[in-house]
Every structure is written in C-alpha cells, then in structure tokens.
Amino acid sequence: MVDQSGGQKLIISERKGFTFFQFEQLLLPRLDHLVTNRFFPFDLTQLEGKNKLAEILNTDEIIFPRQVHGSNLRLVDRASLSWGRGANFFADGLLTAEKRLYLGILVADCFPLLFFDPEKQALSVVHAGWRGIWQGIHLKTLGKMQLFFGSTPSSLIVGIGPGIGKCCFEVRQEVKEYFEQVPARANYIFPVSQNQWKVDLPGILVRELVEAGVRRGQIEIFPACTSCHTQTFYSFRKEGPKAKRFALVAALQ
Numbered sequence: 454m455v456d457q458s459g460g461q462k463l464i465i466s467e468r469k470g471f472t473f474f475q476f477e478q479l480l481l482p483r484l485d486h487l488v489t490n491r492f493f494p495f496d497l498t499q500l501e502g503k504n505k506l507a508e509i510l511n512t513d514e515i516i517f518p519r520q521v522h523g524s525n526l527r528l529v530d531r532a533s534l535s536w537g538r539g540a541n542f543f544a545d546g547l548l549t550a551e552k553r554l555y556l557g558i559l560v561a562d563c564f565p566l567l568f569f570d571p572e573k574q575a576l577s578v579v580h581a582g583w584r585g586i587w588q589g590i591h592l593k594t595l596g597k598m599q600l601f602f603g604s605t606p607s608s609l610i611v612g613i614g615p616g617i618g619k620c621c622f623e624v625r626q627e628v629k630e631y632f633e634q635v636p637a638r639a640n641y642i643f644p645v646s647q648n649q650w651k652v653d654l655p656g657i658l659v660r661e662l663v664e665a666g667v668r669r670g671q672i673e674i675f676p677a678c679t680s681c682h683t684q685t686f687y688s689f690r691k692e693g694p695k696a697k698r699f700a701l702v703a704a705l706q
C-alpha cells in the first residue's frame with residue numbers, strides 16, 4: 454500500500470498482523486527494515502517490548518544501544534549480542550556489516566536514520582536528535598562507514614524517518630545560537646517571535662548529506678511530523694515525559 458502524501462511515498466506493510474512503515478527506496482532483497490508506530494501495542498522502552506519485536510522479525514539477534522543524545526557511533530557484530538537487549542552500552546548510532554543482525558534505535562521526535570551501502574553490504578542506524586544533528590552525527594556516520602567498510606557517500610541510500618518537522622520544532626535563543634555556529638545552517642532557522650525560533654532539522658540533514666556527497670535522489674524522507682501526527686507516532690514535545698518510543702530496526706540479508 455502506498456500513500457502519496459507530500460510527494461514522498463510512504464510504504465505501509467504488515468507483518469504477523471502488525472502494521473509497520475518502510476522506505477520505498479530501501480525495499481531491497483539484501484536489506485530488511487521496519488519503522489514501528491503507535492499501532493504496535495508493546496512498550497519498546499521495556500525488554501518485553503523488544504523481545505516481542507524480535508519475535509515478529511523472526512530473529513534472536515537484535516541490538517539496541519542506550520541512547521544519550523550524543524554523536525557516538527559503535528561498530529557491532531554478532532559478538533555484541535552478549536551485551537543483551539537491555540541497552541547497557543552507550544551509543545546513538547550502530548554500524549555493521551554482519552548479515553541478519555538487527556540493529557535498532559528508539560525515537561519520539563528525534564529522527565531515526567538508516568544508511569545502507571548496497572556495494573559494500575553495510576548499514577548504520579542512527580538516533581539523530583537536535584543535539585546529535587548539531588554535533589553532526591549524520592556526517593560522522595558517513596566518516597565511520599568510509600573507515601570501517603570503504604563506503605563512498607554517493608553509493609549510499611539514506612532513509613530519514615519520522616521526526617519533528619519545522620512546523621513544530623520551536624527552540625529558544627540558546628539552541629538557535631548553537632545551530633548558527635555553522636553559518637549555512639542559518640538558512641534553516643525561522644523566527645516565530647522575539648525569543649522563539651523554528652529549526653528545520655530534516656532540511657539541515659539533507660543539505661549537509663548532499664554536500665558531503667550523498668545523492669539527493671538517494672535520500673528518502675518520511676512525509677510526517679511526529680508532533681503533528683501523534684495518532685500515528687509518539688512525540689516527546691507534544692506528549693511530555695509519558696511519551697513512549699517507536700523504533701527503526703534494520704538488518705542486512
């Protein structure tokens with residue numbers, strides 16, 4: 454099923470009776486990936502929810518990091534499974550070239566990013582909140598994929614999952630000034646009132662990925678703002694600390 458909203462295609466798929474989303478350009482035989490949503494009835498912040506998702510994916514091999522809103526990425530392989538699903542190691546992005554090893558990250562307004570290199574058969578999943586984007590976690594991912602797998606940015610296919618859009622991401626002066634430290638980012642900041650601004654995070658992601666060599670046509674953006682669509686996703690901004698999380702999970706096949 455394909456929803457053509459906003460000119461971007463949103464693929465809705467079903468697995469074992471549950472509804473998930475997928476990136477159209479990443480529906481490839483050598484990659485499996487899913488974005489969960491509010492219709493997934495288990496709490497992914499709890500081990501039980503992660504176990505349930507693993508069951509639906511038909512795998513015992515799934516890794517989630519403990520996310521800290523930083524920009525550290527970690528290379529993982531099958532041996533890393535001994536760290537467990539309890540997220541007892543710190544990272545905001547995971548990379549692997551290991552087949553059938555599922556990598557997952559959790560979000561609610563922050564952007565879930567999926568980088569796939571079909572040439573080198575490698576992938577990364579990344580949790581990109583405003584702090585991570587400010588620190589350039591998306592560019593660090595390109596650097597690490599080059600270092601570990603020999604990936605060139607122009608070969609990558611990148612999915613930018615559902616996160617908070619420029620319609621809703623309001624920031625105070627301090628955060629605006631962080632972003633202005635990189636002059637080109639000023640084009641993605643819009644005044645709302647005297648001391649409130651809106652920042653277009655997906656705009657910054659796309660521009661900087663393209664500048665670093667990723668092909669614009671190989672970047673797919675989910676056409677939904679999490680804060681505008683709390684019927685489908687979770688939003689920390691809209692719902693506060695009670696907001697649950699949805700996941701992006703992916704594995705090489």
Ligand SMILES: [Zn+2]
Pocket residue numbers: 617618619620621622678679680681
């Ligand atoms: Zn919005």
